[in-house]
Amino acid sequence: MTALLSVQNVGKRFGGFVALDDISLDVQAGERLGLIGPNGSGKSTLVNCICGTLQNERGSVHFDGHAMNGLAAHERTHRGLSRSFQLPRPFPSLTLADNLCIPMLYTVHKRTGTPLHADDIGARCGELLRMVGLDNKAKHLPRDLTQVEMRKLELARAMAAEPKLLIADEAMAGLSHSEIEDILALLLRLNESGITVIMIEHIMTAVMSFSQRLAVLVSGKKIADGKPEDVVRNPDVVKAYLGE
Amino acid sequence: MPLFTGIAIVVALAIFAVLRVPNIEYLFVAGYTIVQYIVLATAWNILGGYCGYVNFGSAAFFALGAYSTVALATFGNQIDDLVPESMAPFFHLIFPLPIPILIVFGGIVSGIVGFGTGYLTLRLRGAFFAIATLALSVVLATLVVNWDFVGGSGGAYVVRPGEFPGLGSYMQYLFLLMLGLAVFSVVIARWIERSRLGFGFAAIRDDELAAEASGVPTLRLKLIATTLSGALMGMAGAPFPYYIGYLAPASAFGLEYAVNSIAMPLIGGTTSWIGPVIGTILLGTLQQVTTVTISSAVNVLLVGVLLIAFVIIAPNGIVGLVQDRLHARRRK
Numbered sequence: 001m002t003a004l005l006s007v008q009n010v011g012k013r014f015g016g017f018v019a020l021d022d023i024s025l026d027v028q029a030g031e032r033l034g035l036i037g038p039n040g041s042g043k044s045t046l047v048n049c050i051c052g053t054l055q056n057e058r059g060s061v062h063f064d065g066h067a068m069n070g071l072a073a074h075e076r077t078h079r080g081l082s083r084s085f086q087l088p089r090p091f092p093s094l095t096l097a098d099n100l101c102i103p104m105l106y107t108v109h110k111r112t113g114t115p116l117h118a119d120d121i122g123a124r125c126g127e128l129l130r131m132v133g134l135d136n137k138a139k140h141l142p143r144d145l146t147q148v149e150m151r152k153l154e155l156a157r158a159m160a161a162e163p164k165l166l167i168a169d170e171a172m173a174g175l176s177h178s179e180i181e182d183i184l185a186l187l188l189r190l191n192e193s194g195i196t197v198i199m200i201e202h203i204m205t206a207v208m209s210f211s212q213r214l215a216v217l218v219s220g221k222k223i224a225d226g227k228p229e230d231v232v233r234n235p236d237v238v239k240a241y242l243g244e
Numbered sequence: 245m246p247l248f249t250g251i252a253i254v255v256a257l258a259i260f261a262v263l264r265v266p267n268i269e270y271l272f273v274a275g276y277t278i279v280q281y282i283v284l285a286t287a288w289n290i291l292g293g294y295c296g297y298v299n300f301g302s303a304a305f306f307a308l309g310a311y312s313t314v315a316l317a318t319f320g321n322q323i324d325d326l327v328p329e330s331m332a333p334f335f336h337l338i339f340p341l342p343i344p345i346l347i348v349f350g351g352i353v354s355g356i357v358g359f360g361t362g363y364l365t366l367r368l369r370g371a372f373f374a375i376a377t378l379a380l381s382v383v384l385a386t387l388v389v390n391w392d393f394v395g396g397s398g399g400a401y402v403v404r405p406g407e408f409p410g411l412g413s414y415m416q417y418l419f420l421l422m423l424g425l426a427v428f429s430v431v432i433a434r435w436i437e438r439s440r441l442g443f444g445f446a447a448i449r450d451d452e453l454a455a456e457a458s459g460v461p462t463l464r465l466k467l468i469a470t471t472l473s474g475a476l477m478g479m480a481g482a483p484f485p486y487y488i489g490y491l492a493p494a495s496a497f498g499l500e501y502a503v504n505s506i507a508m509p510l511i512g513g514t515t516s517w518i519g520p521v522i523g524t525i526l527l528g529t530l531q532q533v534t535t536v537t538i539s540s541a542v543n544v545l546l547v548g549v550l551l552i553a554f555v556i557i558a559p560n561g562i563v564g565l566v567q568d569r570l571h572a573r574r575r576k
Contacts (some may be wrong), residue, residue, distance in 0.1 A: 053453060072463075073456035083457055091450035093515065094443075102447045105440045107459030115440075140573075159457055 004029040004064060004196050005050070005081075005165055007134045011058035012049055019045040020056070021220040027165070027198060032191050034211030035038075035200045036227065038240060042220040043200050044086060047167050051242040052076040064164060077103070082163030086170045086200075088150040090142035096153060097125045097138040103161035111162070124160070132156045132186060148179040155186065167194045172203055180206055208232070217239070248434060252427045264412075272419040274536075276487055277530035280480050284501065285508035285520035286433050287476035291469045292506065293514030294442065297366070301377030305474045306382045307496035308357055309350030309481025314394045314491055316341055316349065317402050320467055325562030337359065338556035343421055350482030351475040357384075358474020359467060366466045369452075378502075381451040385497040399492030402485040418483050429476050433517040445469060454573050474531050477505075501542065505545045506527075513563025522562055 003026035012020040020042050027033050037043050048054040050061055052073035061068040063081055071079075082103075091099050101121055109115040116124070129135040132152035135143065145153060151171050157165055168187060172180045182204055191197050201207045207214065207228070214231040216224040218240040224231045231237055263271045284302060291297050319326060320339035327335055341349075365376040388399045408417035436442045444465045447455035455462050485491045504527070512523025527550065531543045558565040 051457065053456070072461070073453075074459045074461045077457060077459035085454065085457070087453040089451045091447050091454065092448050094446055098446075099445065102455070102460060103442055103458040105443050106461075110459070139574075156452075157458060 002065065003027055003062075004031075004199075006062040007046075007050065007059070008058045008062070009059035010046070010049055010061065012045055012054060012056050018220050020049065023059070023217070023222050025215060025222065027196060029164070029196055030191070030194060031196055032210055032212045033196075033198045034207040034214045035198055035217065036202070036204075036207055036214065037217035040219075041217040044169060044190075045218055045220075047083060047169050047198075047200065050076075051081055051167065055216075064239075074106070077107050077161055077163075079116045080162075080164035082112065082158040082161045082165070083149075083167040084154040084158045084169055084171055086173070089153040090145075090150065090153055090157070092142050095139050095141060096129060096134055096145075097122075099142065099153060099157055100125045100128055100160040103157060107161040128156045128160055131159075131189075133182075148175050148182070149154070151175065151183060152186070155183070159190065163195060165198065166190060169200045170202065171199075171219065172201060172206055184210055197213070204232075249427070249431050252431060256423045256427050260416075260423060263419075264416070269415055272413070272415045272489075274520060276415070276419045276422055278524060278532065279422045279426050280484075281504055281508060281524045281528045282521055283343060283429045283480035284477055284505040285431040285512075285524045286426075286517065287473045288505040289481065289509040289514055289517075289520045290433060290436065290445075290476070291473040293470045293509050293519065294436065294445035294449065295466060297466065297469070298370075298374045299377045299473065300374045300502050300506070301361075301379075301381040302477055303497045303501040304381035304498065305354045305358060305375070306481035306484070306501050307381075307384065307388070307493075308354045308474075309347075309478030310484040310491055310496045311388055311394050311481075311486045312350045312353045312478070313346045313482045314400045314402060316346060316484065317399065317551075318395075343418070343486060347421070347425065347479045347482040351479040354478020354481070355471045355475030359471040361474070362470030363464070366470070368465060374437030381497060381502065385493055388493050388496070393492070397493060399490055399495075400485070401490050404486045404489055414486070418487055421483055422480070425479055429479075430517055430521060432472070432476070432523040433520075437517055441465065441468065444536070450511045484551035500547075503544070505546055507551050508531070511550060511561055513559070513565075513567075515564055515567075519561050519563040526562075 005027040007023055007025040010023045023046060045054065049056040051070065052071055054095055063076065063079060066079060068076055089101065097165055104116055104121050104124060117164065125138065126135060129138055132155060134149060134152055142153065155168065155171060172183050180203060187197055187199065187210060199210055201208065211228050213226065214228040215222060216231060216237050223236045223240065224234045263275060284306060288299060288302055291299050317340060323332055323339060361377065361380055365373055368376055388394060393575045394400055405414050408414050411417050436445065443459045447458060447460050448462050448465060452462055488495065508523035508527050509520040511527055512521065513519030527547065530546060534542045534546060554561065
């Protein structure tokens, strides 16, 4: 079985700083992968290389059987790769409903072939906003939202592109316990509906309860990859987090 | 959509009819300038307001349109020197070209330059993009100054016919054409606003990275915006030599075109088609009145004072002010 996402020997430098060093990672369709690592270990850079926000200098990224190297971010989104940003980046001058319209207008028809009808877009927007519990704020601007609502909007917008693979980049940082539960439940529901999810997170309880597999990045290298309970007992991982 | 176009045409014709009543030529002279700025401000707003890319080079695109007219007019005057004798009768038949053709031609030239400029500069953001467009203006002005065919630094005369058959003075004809162009550009701007393209532009303006991640092909959309915006500015410039009679580089590349095309949308509001129209009518009329009553030099001062006032009182322009009020009321 070929992997949905296959990252092979990816390397990325920023000047003299090696941000990613020979990273290889496979993600199967339908899997829930947790990606952890200390601050500055290269998690977000890896996401950026996978999604096309940055271009990797070495190695290759394959998604759904296609080579992604050289493709711009929007072309990767068209093929079913979607991400949320670590710090929410809503479109501030557009209402919540219009925020979700953008991916629907620009991405969904690329795979289905036919543009969505205006009524369908409205219905889909309502559905997505209901899913994240923001349906009563459809006509509001993002500035009216709380932090947790902003994260939910971010996830809803990533979902609006109808992705095959969703990368949630620290969707829970800074949230309260119950808010984390909310987002976790949301991500699990998405996964049940058939979407592969990569979760990047610092909150270990969330990662442990969510992930079927865990990969650990430290200083741009992947030092562990396997079952979550095995990985957290791995001496290298313990050393990276706690020191010797 | 056709309803809006219909209303816009009816409004334009009504304005024309009303202005004809007093039979004062000056009304058309002043009106032409204001309507011309509606086109320029609307064109600027397609790139500046919808996409968030501030273009300081409006004068360059306007002048390109004007100078393409000069080039064609000069060519028309020198047909016997420039083309082989066998071809000359054919060219004599089609020259001088009617102004609508010149408008299309000016639009094409400026559109191509808009596309090229976009391709070279759109990787720049914010102030850097603005500086690049300003540089474009300086470069083009230098080229024109050194191009003798279109008059060089000395400028070029374009003789305006006295009458337009069936309409009256030629000035009225020019005014009517510009009015048509204003309707055209406003209809385009409004169409963009409500289309898929408009949503993409708004996403680019708000957050380019997030727009890409949502599948918006940002570079392609920005190129569409620069081409369209440049083309409309060129179209506004094409009839200008006939309006002014004598075109010098200093007047075609005048700072007031760059400044007004920015100030008018900012004062009116940049997020919707009506903003540039309101801003132009207010500022343009005020400028015409002060030119007559005080002096033309006060214009620039006026623009500066108004811009500062609006940045403080209504940073999103008049339309933004109204929208904020409505939004606040809805939340109460």
